[in-house]
Amino acid sequence: MSELLLFNKPFNVLCQFTDEPEFRDQRQTLADFINQPGFYAAGRLDRDSEGLLLLTNDGKLQQHIANPKHKLPKTYLVQVEGDISKDAIRQLQQGVTLKDGLTRPAKARKIPEPKWLWPRNPPIRERKNIPTSWVELIITEGKNRQVRRMTAAVGFPTLRLIRTQIGDYQLKKLQPGESMLIKNS
Template sequence: MSDLILFNKPFNVLCQFTDESEQAETRETLASYIDHKGFYAAGRLDRDSEGLLLLTNDGKLQHKISDPEHKMPKTYWAQVEGDVTKEAIKQLQTGVKLKDGMTRPAQCKKISQPMRLWERNSPIRQRQNIPTSWVELTITEGKNRQVRRMTAAVGFPTLRLIRARIGKWKLGNLQSGECELLHDQ
């Protein structure tokens, strides 16, 4: 029996249950939020990113979700610095050259601020004369910090990044720090 936990990972939480680093006393981990035993994260989400993280008790399902070979689409909402242009959107849609190579084409569109957005603990930096805008970006690969590097490469650095969807699983109405257990996935 495969069970899956949908978790809305808060900002500044490590995507692991233990922290062996020197900063362990000051850094939160998944153990602060998930009390189900035998579950492991299927993929990663950087400490400074928020949103959907999947955890499972099934190794095969974990592999299917996290292995880049399966090209499972992941959708992100990125708040970027500046008023994102049509040209930047087009570049993101066709692929962006990064130091480690070209990205695959992404689905990308400018969106309004997501409706069910929660306050972030440690607000983003605001600059008085520079607006921000939001994009929704769906990728099928998982290069390190890829979305942040992609938006920066087209001239619009990411200020806040929220993963909204992985494959068929959605963030839904989960608020920051909340989780939902699904049976028989």
């Protein structure tokens, strides 16, 4: 029976079970939180990103989730530097030109700061004279560091990035470092 593990990856945790020998015992990995032999990440989240990571013991399911050709929508909450403009939101919705090509159009909207969100440790850097704002961004591809590069390309660098959903799987109330096992038939 295949199983799927929903994991809320904390900030500063590597999206792998082992680290390079020179960094061993210096950085946290998935092994610090997950003790499920035979489980592998279906996709990635950068070390400086937080939120939903799916792991499975089923190679076919892992491939289906991670493969960009299936275009599973991924939802992110993004805190950006500055008060994001309607024009920047429109650019995100239409697709943004990056060094490796044009992104697919995204669903993007400005949102209020989520009240349910846990504090980040360490906190983001704050500048007294520069406000921040929040965007919900839904993409259907997974270029390297895509969300960060998209917001930077429209003039609003990412300060904090939290993935809340992949396809039908949602983070829900999982706190950083918590996981939930789902059995698939």
